[in-house]
Every structure is written in C-alpha cells, then in structure tokens.
Amino acid sequence: MDEIVGLxxxxxxxxELVTEIKKGKHVILTGPVGIGKSAVLRAALDRLGGKIELVIRLHDHQAKGQFVEMARQMLALELITAQQLELPAKFHGVPGSEIDWKEIKSQVNRMSMRDLTQALIPALAKDEAKPVIAVDDLTSLTPTQMAFWLAIFDHAQVIGCASEKKARVRKLWWKMREIAVKPLSPETVRAIVKKYIETQGVLIESPELYISHVVKQSGGVPQAIYDMLDESGKERIIDKRKVREMRHEAGVQYLDFTPMVMVLGALIVSMRYVGMGTGDKMLYILGGMGCGAVFDLPLFHLQGGRAVVLYLYSIYSLRVNPC
Structure with missing residues (x-):
C-alpha cells in the first residue's frame, strides 16, 4: 500500500524542505494529523543522504521521551560521554557505542528535563559538526519545554513537525521556517485510487462511485486514503452499498455553531429577566418559548452541543419565580 499512496x-x-535544510534553517512542517508530515521529513532526509554528517531522529511524541532518545543516539554516536550523563563509574571511559542501552535506560529516564538539557547542550556545543535533529512531533510542548528546545537551537539544526502551532510556545515558531503540508488535490487522490484498483485487482461494482467516495471522505489526507483503501481491500467484492458505508473522519467537515448558539441562548434567557423586571408578561412568555425552542434544536447534536445545553440550563435554572 505504501508504494501506491507513497509521496x-x-x-x-x-x-522545498530539502532546500531549507541545505540553508541550515530550522524548519517546522505543519498540517493536520495524517497529512504526511513525517513522511515528507523522512523523504527529505533520505534525499540528502550523505550530505548531512549527523542526523538524530526522534519519534517520541512527548518532550521528555524525545530528550531521552536524543541522549541514547548521542551516546551511540559518541557525541556525549557516560560521565556527562552521570552514569555509574563502571561506564566511565567506555565508548558510548559499546554501552548496552538497556543497562542505563532507567537511570537516564529518571533524569529531569533540566538535567538532560544540561548534559546534552554542552556535548552538542563541543562537536564541530552541527547535527540535524529531526522531530516527528513538537505539538504538545509546554513553555518550559520550549525553553529547553530553544537552547538546543543554538547548537543543532532542528526540523520538526506539528499538527498545531500553539500560541503558548510561539517563540519557538518564530525561529523556525514554516512549511505547510496541505491536503492532496482531488485529482491526485483520484490518481492514487485508480492506481490502487489497477494494481490490486479489486472487484468493484461501480469504480467511479468508489473513487468519488474516497476523494470526498478522505479530505485529501494521505493516512485517510490509506485507511479507506486498506479496509475496503479486505472485501471480496465492493458493491454500491459497501461503498456508501465507507466512512472516514478526515473528510468530515464540522460547522461549529457553539459560539452563535451561546449568544442566542444568553439573549433569550435575558428576555425572561427583562420581562420579569419590567412586568412585561408577553416578553417573559416569548423568552420561555425561545428557551424551549433552543433546547430542542437539532444543532445540539453537533460538536459542542452538549456543553451549550448544560450552560443554558445552568442559567435558566437560576431564574427567579415568574411575575
């Protein structure tokens, strides 16, 4: 399947990423989950091949795990010593490439982020060759963790991926050149699905319906295309009914009415208070009818609806006795 979807x-x-890496710039690949950021990063590094002297690949999604993995790879590359990692004396003087990671993993895991950084940064600074640190996910960083990464930036070239650029770590994004990985065009998705049908010999009652459905449901997200093709390929024959039953969340677009409904609900509830305060029974009745209508709206089946219902109910339940 990878050779069909691929790149x-x-x-x-x-x-574009290869060009930026050659320039020595820090780069952040952005785009939703499954869009193919890690695949693009991997392809760019493969294409550069021997042009990069040192590459450290970090696949963990948590900052602490990333720094532990960085320590492991730097030890194996002999960029850092056992002494710098404060390992037991028996490892002192032993080349990092000869140390069994299983013996020291738990100890390195117990180190704090600060201690890890204080060990890793001087080791990176001493090496003449500036390594490329490729990170699969920088999405969940906290401001404190951001500070550790900013310290790394001075001694290594960082190429990362993020499904969301959170404002709380904006200082990190300012130092990185952003490259957005966008959804595939409908034409590209159609070409991928056609290639899949031809190479896999799948029996499909209505190929055109199948192709159109994958284009719509996948939303141009490579992982979604992969999932749908892989799942449908398990069927002996794909008829029209099975095609219509194919679903993937990547292609579902949600229109969030939550802010609008909250404002509308607050206005309706306020009508009841105004009616009670002014003695206007008609306004009070209209406010009550509005509350009932809002509670029955099918909009509340949409994303965020339940939260809005609870919010409106809490306001409505605090009203005083009707006039």
Whole structure:
C-alpha cells in the first residue's frame, strides 16, 4: 500500500524542505494529523543522504521521551560521554557505542528535563559538526519545554513537525521556517485510487462511485486514503452499498455553531429577566418559548452541543419565580 499512496503529490514540498535544510534553517512542517508530515521529513532526509554528517531522529511524541532518545543516539554516536550523563563509574571511559542501552535506560529516564538539557547542550556545543535533529512531533510542548528546545537551537539544526502551532510556545515558531503540508488535490487522490484498483485487482461494482467516495471522505489526507483503501481491500467484492458505508473522519467537515448558539441562548434567557423586571408578561412568555425552542434544536447534536445545553440550563435554572 505504501508504494501506491507513497509521496504522490508531495514532490514539491519535499524539494522545498530539502532546500531549507541545505540553508541550515530550522524548519517546522505543519498540517493536520495524517497529512504526511513525517513522511515528507523522512523523504527529505533520505534525499540528502550523505550530505548531512549527523542526523538524530526522534519519534517520541512527548518532550521528555524525545530528550531521552536524543541522549541514547548521542551516546551511540559518541557525541556525549557516560560521565556527562552521570552514569555509574563502571561506564566511565567506555565508548558510548559499546554501552548496552538497556543497562542505563532507567537511570537516564529518571533524569529531569533540566538535567538532560544540561548534559546534552554542552556535548552538542563541543562537536564541530552541527547535527540535524529531526522531530516527528513538537505539538504538545509546554513553555518550559520550549525553553529547553530553544537552547538546543543554538547548537543543532532542528526540523520538526506539528499538527498545531500553539500560541503558548510561539517563540519557538518564530525561529523556525514554516512549511505547510496541505491536503492532496482531488485529482491526485483520484490518481492514487485508480492506481490502487489497477494494481490490486479489486472487484468493484461501480469504480467511479468508489473513487468519488474516497476523494470526498478522505479530505485529501494521505493516512485517510490509506485507511479507506486498506479496509475496503479486505472485501471480496465492493458493491454500491459497501461503498456508501465507507466512512472516514478526515473528510468530515464540522460547522461549529457553539459560539452563535451561546449568544442566542444568553439573549433569550435575558428576555425572561427583562420581562420579569419590567412586568412585561408577553416578553417573559416569548423568552420561555425561545428557551424551549433552543433546547430542542437539532444543532445540539453537533460538536459542542452538549456543553451549550448544560450552560443554558445552568442559567435558566437560576431564574427567579415568574411575575
């Protein structure tokens, strides 16, 4: 399946990333989950090949795990010593490449982020070759963790991925050149699905319906395309009914009415208070009818609806006795 979906439609963004890496810039690849950021990063590094002397790949999604993995790889590359990691004396003087990671993993895991950083940064600073640190996920960083990464930036070239650029770590994004990995075009998705049908020999009652459905449901997200093709490929024959039953959340677009409904609900509840305060029974009745209508709206089946219902109910339940 990988050879079918692969990097189809991603050639330009891979070349753009290669160019930025050659310039020595820090880069952040952005885009939703499953869009193919890690695949683009991997392809760019593969394309550069031996042009990069040192590459450290970090696959963990948590900052602490990333720093532990960085320590492991730097030890194996002999960029850091056992003494710098404060390992037991028996490891002192032993080349890092000869140390069994299983023996020291628990001890390194117990180190705090600050201690890890204080060990890693001087080791990186001493090395003449500036390594490339490729990080699969920088989405969940906290401001404190951001500070540790900013310290790393001075001694290594960082290429990362993030499904969301959180404002609380904006100082990190300011130092990185952003490359957005966008959804594949409908034409590209159609070409991928057609290639899949031809190479896999799948029996499909209505190929055109199948292709159109995957295009719509996948939303141009490579992982969604992969999932849908892989799942449907398990069927012996894909008829129209099975095609219509194919679903993927990547292609579902939610229109969030929550802010609008909250404002509308607050206005309706306020009508009841105004009616009670002024003695206007008609306004009070209209406010009550409005509350009932809002509670029955099908909008509350949409994302965030339950929270709005609870919010309105809490306000409505605090009203005083009707006039």
């Amino acid at each position: 189809t439609g991603r050639e330009e963004v891979v070349e």
